[in-house]
Amino acid sequence: MAIQNLTSSSSSNCNVAVNQDGGDDDDRLCSEPQGEPEGETAHLDGLPAPNPNGYLSRESRIERAWAHWKKLGQPKFIVAPMVDNSELPFRMLCRKYGAQAAYTPMLHSRIFTETEKYRSQEFTTCKEDRPLFVQFCANDPDILLEAARRVEPYCDYVDINLGCPQRIARRGNYGAFLMDNLPLVKSMVEKLANNLSVPVSCKIRLFANFEDTINYAKMLEDAGCALLAVHGRTRDEKDGKKFRANWSAIKAVRDVMRIPVLANGNIRYMEDVQSCLEETGVEGVLSAESLLENPALFAGYRTVKWVSGSDDICVDGKLDQADLLVEYLKFCESYPVPWRMIRSHVHKMLGDWFRVHPTVRDDLNAQSKLTFEFLYDVVNRLRDLGVRIPLYVKDSRVERVSANGFAT
Structure with a gap:
């Protein structure tokens, strides 16, 4: 490629x-x-x-x-x-x-x-x-x-x-x-x-x-x-x-x-x-x-913030932001970019996770020089700490009926 x-x-x-x-x-x-x-x-x-x-x-x-x-x-x-x-x-x-x-x-x-x-x-x-x-x-x-x-x-x-x-x-x-x-x-x-x-x-x-x-x-x-x-x-x-x-x-x-x-x-x-x-x-x-x-x-x-209060019935999509971050890092290994871009994406994708365990975020911020090994370990540490915040999808099994009587 x-x-x-x-x-x-x-x-x-x-x-x-x-x-x-x-x-x-x-x-x-x-x-x-x-x-x-x-x-x-x-x-x-x-x-x-x-x-x-x-x-x-x-x-x-x-x-x-x-x-x-x-x-x-x-x-x-x-x-x-x-x-x-x-x-x-x-x-x-x-x-x-x-x-x-x-x-x-x-x-x-x-x-x-x-x-x-x-x-x-x-x-x-x-x-x-x-x-x-x-x-x-x-x-x-x-x-x-x-x-x-x-x-x-x-x-x-x-x-x-x-x-x-x-x-x-x-x-x-x-x-x-x-x-x-x-x-x-x-x-x-x-x-x-x-x-x-x-x-x-x-x-x-x-x-x-x-x-x-x-x-x-x-x-x-x-x-x-x-x-x-x-x-x-x-x-x-x-x-x-x-x-x-x-x-x-x-x-x-x-x-x-x-x-x-x-x-x-x-x-x-x-x-x-x-x-x-x-x-x-x-x-x-x-x-x-x-x-x-x-x-x-x-x-x-x-x-999750767009699930709470929504009229849609949503279920765990069997995917989370840590999964996406790992995929992103693999793309970065194939297509090198400056570390500042990677650091920014880590904070964006794992922001909710870091709020649960801010010490992991602090360890990331303390790193003046990043490596892929360190970033993969960040994901593993969060998982070992029991953090998982899933992404959600609409439940395809639920048929909603709109005001005009049609299924949506």
Whole structure:
């Protein structure tokens, strides 16, 4: 199974160079690739020739956008972009449990073009990792295009991050803060749409004013955006637990757009996915935070906190987060990533378990340098202490009757 590192040197040499470099142990790659890869490792020795699409009419672009989406199988269950969290091993775990497409973490376009180490550590993929959106933050059309050309052979969309609301995005003048400079946003979309061989997609947040959001979405479509993902919160609504995503606003965007639209926000378990698809009419749904705790969400599993108080009758799904963590670690052994990413996933997946036995969490936090042996032992210690918090599934043996008299 080939890992594709976007460097001019071999994968093993790149990993050695990284491991010899100084710095935080959590920034080092977790391991060398295990075993012989199936086929040759792909590298980017030169930039692909541009495939200008500027001559296409608006109608032709829209037809091409839908043809591409249908060719990919029209995925509905999608892993959202998450900084340091939607890396290859995690994407592969989510795909195993029902995800039909995935975004990479947000990549910084300027650093990506300038730094080989950044490219080799922050973006890897493999032949099973498709459909794939590669997301960049940017504020310069030419730099963005240079970065995008490096990844276009390995992905199905190059995505522009127009939704990050964090302070680092404000300081860097990217993400949701480009909503204050729409001419720049338009020029970046046009630059990619007219020069790449793969479609450009965008991920946005809502304006506080409804009409501004609609006009924004239409502008992106006119500029050449072939797929739009809409996070149903504004730039100021950063706390997803405090602010519910506005599905009505997403539906309004879907109703005026002629390209595929995806929804992001309020997805806790699979029934939310179905509700979102029905209420908004979108083509697919993204999940982020909920997947970090429960990578099996798209396979119908839910955590215990979404069982209590639910009308659904749920049973032990014979799977738990420790099982998922072990599977994730095995993916990491095959597809090396920086330890900081692994550490983050351990805390997310075992958070409820650590609250039962915080001393195990404290031992993890005390480790400046992680190993797979130590992390597997964390799971074993928790199991030996009698901890098991199952993931649940709806009881298929129970037939519920809705208010209209139909079984559900």
